[in-house]
Amino acid sequence: MTKKETLNPDNPVSLVIWHYYNGVQKTAFDELVAEFNETEGLKKGIAVEAFSQGNVDDLERKVMESVTKKIGSEPMPDMFAAYADNAYQIDKLGFATDISEYLTLEEIGEYIDSYIQEGRFGDGDEIKIFPTAKATEIMMLNKTDWDKFASATGASLDDLRTWEGVAETAKKYYEWTDALTLTPDDGKAFFGRDAMANYMLVGSKQLGSEMFSVKDGQVSLTIDDAVMKRLWDNFYIPYINGYYKAVGKFRSDDAKTGEIIALVCSTSGIAYFPDTVVINDNTEYNIEALTLPLPNFENTLCYAVQQGAGMVVVKSDKIRERASVEFLEWFTEKDKNISFCMQSGYIPVKKESIDIKAMEEFLSNNKDNKAADKLQAALPTVIGQMQTYELYTTKAFEHGTDAREILEKSLLEKSKIDREKVIKLLKEGRTREEAVKQFATDENFNEWLMGLKKDLADVIK
Known part of the structure; x- marks a missing residue:
């Protein structure tokens, strides 16, 4: 199934994302969602709505209530932020899409290897978590x-x-x-x-x-x-x-x-x-x-x-799954991902995005962000550590x-x-x-x- 066959701007797809971002992180995420809807989303026929569900625990609880169809729960979103252990539980219940179906090997190879590996459950090649922003x-x-x-x-x-x-x-x-x-x-x-x-x-x-x-x-x-x-x-x-x-x-x-x-x-x-x-x-x-x-x-x-939630794409139909992956690919493009991460204190997820000059340039041009100076001063240490330490996370x-x-x-x-x-x-x-x-x-x-x-x-x- 090709991208042209699944996406049609004359028949747009509306997607819902649940996340746990608040404060500056929520603001940064909302701005990028709005930018996507006005540009790439408009061109491809994808409209995204993002909703904060509180903190991480609140989000996990609401997702599980949705999955189990608890009385009063909301319908499942198309995507939700999740740490590996929570994503593992949702996958065992059969609700997590294998996003590798919608990515080429070359596209997968653009992401930091350990971030992709974190989203693989078991010993197969399936990927159940799309890396969007990480931390150490x-x-x-x-x-x-x-x-x-x-x-x-x-x-x-x-x-x-x-x-x-x-x-x-x-x-x-x-x-x-x-x-x-x-x-x-x-x-x-x-x-x-x-x-x-x-x-x-x-x-x-x-x-x-x-x-x-x-x-x-x-x-x-x-x-x-x-x-x-x-x-x-x-x-x-x-x-x-x-x-x-x-x-x-x-x-x-x-x-x-x-x-x-x-x-x-x-x-x-x-x-x-x-x-x-x-x-x-x-x-x-x-x-x-x-x-x-x-x-x-x-x-x-x-x-x-190595920590930080990624996005789980919920199983639905090929069109909605493809559209979800399209948004996540756009969100993790170098300039967009650096923009989000530098405003929220996270680390970009693509190999080409671990670019200290590009990060410093963004922070220099966004001094209205009161944390910009602090983040800019910390960057050499953070990036230096990423390049010299082994990043470790337990498997789910x-x-x-x-x-x-x-x-x-x-x-x-x-x-x-x-x-x-x-x-x-x-x-x-x-x-x-x-x-x-x-x-x-x-x-x-x-x-x-x-x-x-x-x-x-x-x-x-």
Whole structure:
């Protein structure tokens, strides 16, 4: 079936997209949809309507309600944004189109290979997710407060290249801020991170172990005790000491209130790193942001997460499926994709679009975007990391979302609970060393690890 046979401008096709973009991301997406409708869409007979369904969880819920025809649910859209685990579930129910039917091998080869591979479920050549915009993780630093600390202590940015270095630097920062007052043990936390599941999954990969391996749709769970101990030592131990912290919904919120000065976040979160710090609503000052590569463990290969939803084309008829792919191909053309990604903090998906000069040129010409300067300053680090790190994501599998949720909460919640216990002991007159010693034990680690193993095994069995 040729494109000419399926698309007719005299008999236009109306398509509906559901997504989770909000704020600047929604604005950027809507502008491109409108441009498509007025140009390529008008020429080919395709009209697209895009609707935000809230956040990612809201979107996943509404798609599943549509698929299962829950009372009061809306009809299925023609396309919807989805992460791999959610797309996998929809595909198992028979609703995801194999988009490779509408793309030549040459067209498929224009996209970054790992992005295409993420959309392949099983061992076949079918593609169930169209890559539209991706992200990875980087470190963001409040350079203004860092400079004061580094000047006083000799701390080096090179120390932030490894997780061991981050932990040691955080200890030094806590002790330095503690010494600035007469009150004992009132030092400040240095670091926090978004997406704890990424710390667990990518950290394991950095340390040579893959937690979830998937073959023929079957998942195998591998939890290496020594790897888990490295993850524990470089997050839990600093956390219960007060060196790390997590208070707000995102760590950029904590940077805004001065709770921390360094964080790991998605590249799509660069624009949200604060320009000012506001402490107790009465002290406010401007800060400069600095973007650094994602830390790795000492003496390991460099891995960073590959993340970001793509678009699933819903099975319908050949005309609607073809029209959907036509829109997505247009949306991922170099100039359009760079436009969307540079306004929303994502990374373009085609090999030719990883062009730092073209990205910088777009940002230079769009200074009305208040995050443009921040994104432009971050680009060399982001692109450099993409070119030197191995990008990693787990293959989709049954209950993958549930497994990830366990990893998201397990170590962080344990760290928070035990930190509160340490604080209670401090108030009772114990020294920090005495208080922490009660929790920094092999028995405590093993108890947590046993619980994690059981929870994950129960989910994927």
